[in-house]
Amino acid sequence: MSENSLFALLLRSPWWISFVLVAALALVSRALLPAEYFVLGALSGFPLFVVGCIAAWRQLRAPSAAKVQQMLDSTQSMPWSALSQALTHAWVGQGFDVNVASKGPVDLRLTKGEQTILVSAKRWKAATHGIEPLRELYNAMQAQNAQGALYVAGQGSVSESAALFARDHGITLVQGPALAALLLG
Incomplete structure (x- = not known):
């Protein structure tokens, strides 16, 4: 699904917006369509109703802001071994096989079927995340024919050039609320 499609936008919006659109579509159908076509017009909002249900389910299951901040x-106070265990537990829960990488920029290797994703996470406490670790991760991704890469930035900020490099080279930045949501499962 395209990131800017109507359904994608509604999934990221508050759940009730989809239901308001369904009601508006039903009202417009009632006002503009002949009586025998009203039901068809009103039912055209059913996909939006389904999207609203999915959005509501996701939003009700999402961790609260307080839980995210607590995580x-x-x-920030976890040693590398504890963070590594927490990340491993989260990805195993998503169905990945997790292997610890021995050296280089890759800390963990995730596999699910034929898909391989490389993870760089040991610099999660860095104050600033620049482009060099991302470049090393990208080179490892190319050398190992991985389908994707994740860079975990638990603290600090990611420089603008690093964020652009990650976006352009298929590296997903896991930071802030996304990291907390991953660890909270």
Whole structure:
């Protein structure tokens, strides 16, 4: 699904917006269509109703802002071994096989079927995340024929050039609320 499609936008919006659109579509159908076509017009909003249900389910299951902040605070005090275990547990819960990489920019290797994703996470406490670790991760991704890469930035900021490099080279930045949501499962 395209990131800017109507359904994608509604999935990222508050759940009730989809239901308001369904109601508006039903009202417009009632006002503009002949009586025998009203039901068809009103039912055309059914896909929006389904999207609203999915958005509501996701939003009700999402961790609260307080839980997210608490998790982010706890990751700042975690040693590498604890963070590595927490990340491994989260990805195993998503169905990945997780292997610890022995050296280089790759810390963990995730596999699911034929898909391989490389993870660089040891610099999660860095104050600033520049382009060089991302470049090393990208080179490892190319050398190992991985389908994707994740760079975990638990603290600090990612420079603009690093964020652009990650976007342009298929590296997903996992930071802030996304990191907390991953660890909270």
